[in-house]
Amino acid sequence: MIILIDDNPIDTFIQTKALELGGYRGRIEAFRSAEKALDYFQGISTSAIEADSFILLDIRIPSMNGFEFLDALQRLDKEVVSTFPVYFLSSSLDLEDRQRANTYPNVVGFLEKPLTRHVVAGLPGIRKAAS
Amino acid sequence: MQISIFARKSDFQEVTHIKGLLKEWSPKVFQYGETARVGKLTREIVILYKPQLTEELIRIAAEVRILSPSCYLLVIGEGIPGMTLFHAQVNCALQLSEIGRIPELIHELKARAERITSDGGSMAMQELQEKNKELEKINFELDRFVYSASHDLRSPLTSVLGLLYLLREEVKAEGAQRYVSLMEESILKLDNIIRDIVAYSRNNRAGLQIEEIQLPELISDVEPGLRYLETGEITVSGCVKVKAAFPFSSDRNRLVTILNNLISNSIKYRHPARLPEIELNLERNGQHIVLVVSDNGIGIKEYHLEKIFDMFYRTSDHSTGSGLGLYIVRETIKKLGGTVRVESAVNQGTKFTITLPLAYA
Known part of the structure; x- marks a missing residue:
């Protein structure tokens, strides 16, 4: 399952x-705010989380931003959720955003918008699912 | 307190007159033109008689007041507590005929300065610290503004770009494909201008952050920003070969800016008959490190070479950029205390040699 968080x-x-287009055939859940995504994670049971799931997270989202969302996710205290792999996906050129992203252990990458099928095809989770 | 008078030889008589008036302040008389000595002055007040203010004088002076058309008073406040308030009081313009009042004026100023120093040199210090804090805040806000504005400008661009990629997949008609390509090209051009402006502002404003750098790691930092140049057969990781490397100390963000520009140029201006190859080589040379970035691209004609680092310079035949890229490269290298030189052969390739300090104080 892939979770998209972008306003x-x-x-x-x-x-x-x-x-x-990049070959992913699984479930996609899109959330327009970090709060809604957080509600979803709050209610989810650990067994419902499929292997190779990850989050594509925008940084500059109104109200709760990407970093605040990650902080809130850590506080949920569900191990599966707090270790959920996260790719940041942003059009920010702020290098501080990148440095800050690296401080979260579950952030596995920083992707630039727009997401293309070439980039998707290179993501480890997708490669596994497609083969 | 010591007072120095700078004057031309021809005005010596009048200077002697002033000197007489200033006797109790033990003045020193320099002839005008001996400005080389000014750099060493630590005195509190300098009177310039018939001055030609030089840049150096203005630089070291905390305050310059015109006493009369022929007489300037400079306050040099380096390291003297209370000086900021002290020179703030020097705001009266004297007529030449009133030159005799200078000792009186200085006496008054000195008294004020002493008063300020005794009861609150800290007040001036506090004022300075507040100013400093204010400036830091403005600097921070301007930084946030550049990033927020650039992000907000880029967001719709990246959306349109994403939609164009999708359009390219779905509409296969030849005409439509061509239009999509041209639209992509135009949007990438605008996007690159925004990136360049951000890189320029970043280099100008951010202080040096020296840390240990590994060249291969740096390449992976550069990669995401160049993803847009990648096609099926051309990838950054595929093109770039690190020949020799060792850990060194430098400013990571600035090196990313430099490599970003050089590598993107190598890919953009690749030779049509071959895949781009970019070689990075790091060497130690005494107190410097030498980073050579060379490619097998189309090369740069000799008459462009000396101008390619100029702001907004574009070679008319192939250029697609803003004309800022290599200017930013040179400015960024300058900020790092280094130099850059370029050699190129048309149809063979281009080689940039970057020399950087081995260590930073």
Whole structure:
């Protein structure tokens, strides 16, 4: 399962299409705010989380931003959730954002928008699912 | 307190007159033109008679006041507590005929300075610290502004770009494919201008952050920013070969900016008949490190070579950029205390040799 967190529906549309074109056939859940995504994680049971799941997370989202979301995720105190792999996906050029992203143990990458099928095809989770 | 008077030889008589008036302050008289000695002055007040203010004088002076058309008073406040308030009081303009009042004026200033120093040199210090804090805040806000504005400008661009990639997959008609390519090209051009402006501002404003650097790691830091240049057969990791490397100390973000520009140029201006190959080589040379970035691209004609580092310079035949890239490269290397030189052969390739300090104080 791939979870998209981005306030711009055009971008989640692009991400969904790019994932499909890149060979991903699994479930995609899109959330337009970090709070809604957090509610989802709060309610989810550990057994419901599929292997090779990950989050594509925008940084500059209104209200709760990407970093605040990760902090809140850690506080949920569910091991599966707090170790959920996260890719940041942003159009930010702020190098501090990148450095800050590296401080979270579950952040596995920093991707630049727009997501393309070439990038998707290179993500480890996708490669496994496609083969 | 000591007072120095700078004057031309021809004005010596009048200077002697002033000197007489200033006797109790043990003045020293320099002839005008001996500005080389000014750099060593630590005195509190300098009177310039018929001055030509040189850049150096203005630089070292905390305050310059015109006493009369022929007489300037400079306050040199380096390291003297209470000086900021002290020179703030020097705001009266004297007529030449009033030159005799200078000792009186200085006496008054000195008294004020002493008063300030005794009851609150800290007040001036506090004022300075507050100013400093304010400036830091403005600097921080400006930084945030650059990143926020650039992000907000880029967001719709990246959305359009993403949609164009999708369009390219779905609409296969030849005309449509060509239009999509041209649109992509235009958007990437605009996006690169925004990236360049951010890189320029970042280099100008951020202080040096020296840390240990591994060249291969640096390449992986550069990669995401160059993803847009990658095609099926061209990838950054595939093109870039690190020939020799060792850990060294430098500013990571600035090196990313430099390599980002050089590698993207090598890919953009690749030779049509071959895949781009970019070689990075690191060497130690005495107190310097030498980083050579060479490619097998189309090369740069000799008459462009000396201008490619100029702001907004673009070679008319192939250039697609903003004309800022190599300017930023040179400015960034300058900030690192290094130098850059370029050699190129048309149809064979280009080689940038970057010399950087081995260590930073």
